Amino acid sequence: MLAIAAFLLWPRIPLVRIDGARLLSPVKTSEIHHGLTSDIVYETSWLLKLTMDNRQNYMTTRFNKMQIIAKDSLTERMIGKGHEQPVYLPGNTISTVELPLYVNYQASDPFDATLMNLVKACNNTGSNSSHDALSIHFSLTLYIFMLDRFGYTPTITVVPATGGFYCP
Known part of the structure; x- marks a missing residue:
């Protein structure tokens, strides 16, 4: 009887898919001077749309926090990074969760590869509003109710579909 209860109640990690993002704040590029050197700062914020498949759980899964x-x-x-708390996923369903992501990247070199990737993929300048996909992956840490107290906080890697991630 205890084994059946454990099987039904033990929370399983939902399947996660990134379905795009919405722009929360416009891109801001600035320069910070440190004496003779300077850093280039790239800032923006997005609201990520995640589809979470929780059909393998029979009960609602409660996350104290998603990071x-x-x-x-x-x-x-x-x-960038962000978090949302708390999040409830009903059992046996597919749900949509929106998670804020605050992009704040600093580079000391204007030809830094990551900075160039961000600018090329996320800056819409001129009359051409199309842009490249950003090669990016997301690490999602789940703080499951009660289990996070024992140090169980699984982290899953979510990779956008084959075409990459398109900045909002």
Whole structure:
């Protein structure tokens, strides 16, 4: 009887898909001077749309917090992070969750590969409003209710579809 209850109640990690993003604040590029050197800062914020497949759980799954970190897939440098708390996913359903992501990348070199990738993919300048896909992956850490107290906070990597991630 205990085994059946554990099977039904133990929370399983939902399947996650990135379905795009919406712009929360416009792109801001600035320069910070440190004596003889300077850093270029690239800032913006997005609202990521995640589709979470929770059909393998029979009960509602409660997350005390979801934390997301975005990294450039080519350089492995962190470009942004965000979190949302609390999040409830009904059992046996597919739900949409929106998570804020604050992009704040600093580079000491104007030809930094990650900075150039961000600018090329996310800046819409001139009459041509099309832009390249950003090669990016997201690490999503799930703080599951009660289990996070014991240090169980699984992290899953979410990679956009084959075409890459298109900045909002």
